[in-house]
Amino acid sequence: MGKNxxxxxxxxxxxxxxxxxxxxxxxxxxxxFDYSVRFQGGPNAGHTVVVGEKxxxxxxxxxxxxxxxxxxxxxxxxxxxxDILEKEIQELRKNNVEFExxxxxSNLCHLILPFHKKIDELSDRERKIGTTKxxxxxxxxxxVARRGIRIKDIFSQNLKSLIKDAVDYSLKIICLYxxxxxxxxxxxxxxxxxxxxxxxxxxxxxxNFVTDTQKLLRNEIDxxxxxxxxxxxxxxxxxxxxxxxxxxxxxxxxxxxxxxxxLSPKDIDAILGVVKSYSTRVGMGPFPSEIKDEEKSELIxxxxxxxxxxxxxxxxxxWLDLPLLRYSKKIGCxxxxxxxxxxxxxxxxxxxxxxxxxxxxxxxxxxxSSLNLEDIKEVVLEKVEPDKIKNLLENELNIKVVxxxxxxxxNQIDIxxxxxxxxx
Numbered sequence: 001m002g003k004n005x006x007x008x009x010x011x012x013x014x015x016x017x018x019x020x021x022x023x024x025x026x027x028x029x030x031x032x033f034d035y036s037v038r039f040q041g042g043p044n045a046g047h048t049v050v051v052g053e054k055x056x057x058x059x060x061x062x063x064x065x066x067x068x069x070x071x072x073x074x075x076x077x078x079x080x081x082x083d084i085l086e087k088e089i090q091e092l093r094k095n096n097v098e099f100e101x102x103x104x105x106s107n108l109c110h111l112i113l114p115f116h117k118k119i120d121e122l123s124d125r126e127r128k129i130g131t132t133k134x135x136x137x138x139x140x141x142x143x144v145a146r147r148g149i150r151i152k153d154i155f156s157q158n159l160k161s162l163i164k165d166a167v168d169y170s171l172k173i174i175c176l177y178x179x180x181x182x183x184x185x186x187x188x189x190x191x192x193x194x195x196x197x198x199x200x201x202x203x204x205x206x207x208n209f210v211t212d213t214q215k216l217l218r219n220e221i222d223x224x225x226x227x228x229x230x231x232x233x234x235x236x237x238x239x240x241x242x243x244x245x246x247x248x249x250x251x252x253x254x255x256x257x258x259x260x261x262x263l264s265p266k267d268i269d270a271i272l273g274v275v276k277s278y279s280t281r282v283g284m285g286p287f288p289s290e291i292k293d294e295e296k297s298e299l300i301x302x303x304x305x306x307x308x309x310x311x312x313x314x315x316x317x318x319w320l321d322l323p324l325l326r327y328s329k330k331i332g333c334x335x336x337x338x339x340x341x342x343x344x345x346x347x348x349x350x351x352x353x354x355x356x357x358x359x360x361x362x363x364x365x366x367x368x369s370s371l372n373l374e375d376i377k378e379v380v381l382e383k384v385e386p387d388k389i390k391n392l393l394e395n396e397l398n399i400k401v402v403x404x405x406x407x408x409x410x411n412q413i414d415i416x417x418x419x420x421x422x423x424x
Contacts, residue, residue: 005269005422006269006422006423007226007269007270007422007423008221008224008225008226008227008269009221009226009227009228009229009263009267009268009269010029010033010226010227010228010229010268010269010270010271010272010423011229011231011254011257011268011270011271011272012025012026012029012228012229012230012231012272012274012338013231013234013235013252013253013254013271013272013273013274013332013334014231014232014233014234014235014252014273014274015234015235015273015274015275015325015328015329015332015334015337016234016235016236016275016276016279016280016281016321016324016325016328017233017234017236017237017279017280017281017282017287018045018232018233018234018237018248018252018281018282019234019276019280019281019282019306019308019315020234020274020275020276020340021274021276021338021340021341021405022047022063022230022231022232022274023046023047023048023049023058023063024047024048024049024050024063024340024405024408024410024413025272025274025338025340025403025405025413026047026062026063026064026228026230027049027063027064027066027067027410028403028410028411028413028415029228029423030063030064030066030067030069030070030228031067031069031070032226032423032424033064033070033226033227033228033423034069034070034071034220034225034226034227035064035070035071035072035073035217035220035225035226035227035228036062036063036064036065036067036070036071036072036073036227036228036230037062037072037073037075037213037217037227037228037229037230037261038060038061038062038072038073038074038075038078038230038232039075039077039078039229039230039231039256039257039260039261040077040078040231040232040250040251040252040256040257040260041077041078041079041136041231041232041233041248041250041252042059042060042078042079042080042081042112042134042135042136042139042232042250043059043060043079043080043081043084043085043112043134043136044059044131044132044134044136044232044248045059045232045233046058046059046308047059047063047230047232049063049066049410050408050409050410051066051410054095056091056095058088059084059088060074060078060080060081060084060085060088061074061085061088061089061092061103062074062230063230064228064230065092065097065099065102065103066097068098070102070228071102071103071104072099072102072103072104073104073105073106073213073216073217074103074104074105074106074109074213075106075109075213075214075217075260075261075262076106076108076109076213076214076260076261076262077250077251077256077259077260077261078106078109078260079109079110079111079112079136079139079140079143079250080105080109080110080111080112080151081111081112081134081135082111082112082198082199082202085206086202086205089103089205100208103209104209104210104211104213104216105151105206105209105210105211105213106151106210106211106212106213106214107150107151107152107210107211107212107213108150108151108152108213108214109150109151110139110140110142110143110148110149110150111139111148111149111150111151111199112134112135112136112139113135113139113149113166113195114135114189114190114195115138115166115167115170115171115174115189116135116136116138116139116142116170117133117134117135117138118170118174118189119135119138119170119173119174120133120134120135120136120137120138121133122174122177122178123137123138123177125177126177127245128284129245129246129283129284129285130246130282130283130284130285131283132283132308136248136249136250137249140249140250141249142166142169142170145169147165147166147169148166149162149163149166149199151206151210152210154199154200154202154203155203155207155210159196159199160192160196163192163195163196163199164192167189167191167192167195170189171189174189213261213262214261214262214263217261217262217263218262218263221263221267226423229257229261229268231252231256231257232248232250232252233248233250233252234252234328235252235253235327235328235331235332236281236324236328237252238251238252238253238256238331239251239252240253240255241253241331241369243285243286243373246283246284246285246286247285253331253332254268254271254331254332254333270335270336270422271332271333271334271335271336272334272335272336272337272338272402272403273328273329273332273334273336273337273338273399274337274338274340275320275325275337275338275339275340275393276320276339276340276341277320277339277340277341277342277344277345277351277386277389278300278304278317278318278319278320278341278344278345278351279317279318279319279320279321279324280306280315280316280317280318281315281316281318282308282313282315282316283313286372286373286374286376287316287318287373288318288321288323288324288354288357288373288376288379289318289319289320289321289324289354289379290316290317290318291317291318291319296348297316297317298317299347299348300317300344300345300347300348301314301315301317303344303347304341304344305408318354319351319352319353319354319381320352320353320354320384320389320392321353321354322353322354322355322365322396322397323354323356323357323364323365323366323367324354324367325393325396325397326365326366326367326396326397327366327367327368329397329399334397334399335399336399336400336401336402336403336419337393337394337397337399337400337401337402337403338401338402338403338404338405339389339390339393339401339403339404339405340405341405342386342387342389342390342404342406343386343406343407345386345389346386350383351383351384351385351386352381352382352383352384353381353382353384353389353392354379354380354381355379355380355381355382356379356380357371357376357378357379357380358376358377358378358379358380359371359375359376359377360375360377363380364376390404400416400418401416402415402416402418402419403415403416403419
């Protein structure tokens, strides 16, 4: 972007496997924006914001909701679990967050229903991908199969027939895994009638928030309003460019912001990549930088609070991975970097970064799509002082680090004058 160009629409993307601390970054920056938009993923993502003594975890609602000046949009690319969204709304009310005229939900969002969760459980039991078992993947499968149920369908005369078709279809899938499921008295999924009643109650609770968010965003951007776009997960979990098949089911790279909102690529003025000073990932899949010393990884895990915001599962811990970040830089097209949790590494006696991978074909200093991460035999580690990680990233990736998050509190953050001038 131009050196002096102002940023009206800023896209926030995770540069690793998610859990980089995007929620805190979005919360902080939202005080400079009019709208905070979540554009992909489902409740399998969790963004944690610490406000004073309160720790607020958001799974579906954008982090910008915690700023009174900022409206929050759940756009069409988000997969919604009605139960979880209801709980989030209740939690906001419990914490005295006023949002009645600041929360907007796309009428095109697809819903997670009980049979999606059952299919997720059975599928992962067989394939062991390591999903959250929250039904996000199957809900996306139903969406692509044109059997999904959207928010707008709740208010349609066709809802009963749509639910019946989806339930019948889901039972066929479930019975492929468990032939006696339909006749079993030990477990079942709610009937079409029960799901209908549940969605009718859900619709009554959210109807005042439901709108055409694509139209809303288009109008507001044309009026000069400022928008921050909030992604879930990270580039290495992107369904297209991540460590497939150990990935999420939506596009967590910049393309997801386009299809997930209805905006044009021309609308995005800058992209901020969020990088944690070490690496983590949840679930199965290749993880080249994973720390083999369990005592050291457990120390980082405890001090850094590296447990899933959604599931509570302990995250796998690894060192900062430069070959991976070079790849993320190209997919993400980052203009700037926000660095998080370098303060955590100060609690251990030494810290490292991955400089290169070693494969049967030689050394590699950048990931590309032809590389199977499972084929990496070992990695080349170099020492780095936590205070030097910012300089390391700027020198190796040729991108400025404009934000440094140095603690869990919302104000424990340093932001460069360059970025402030562009967003204020």
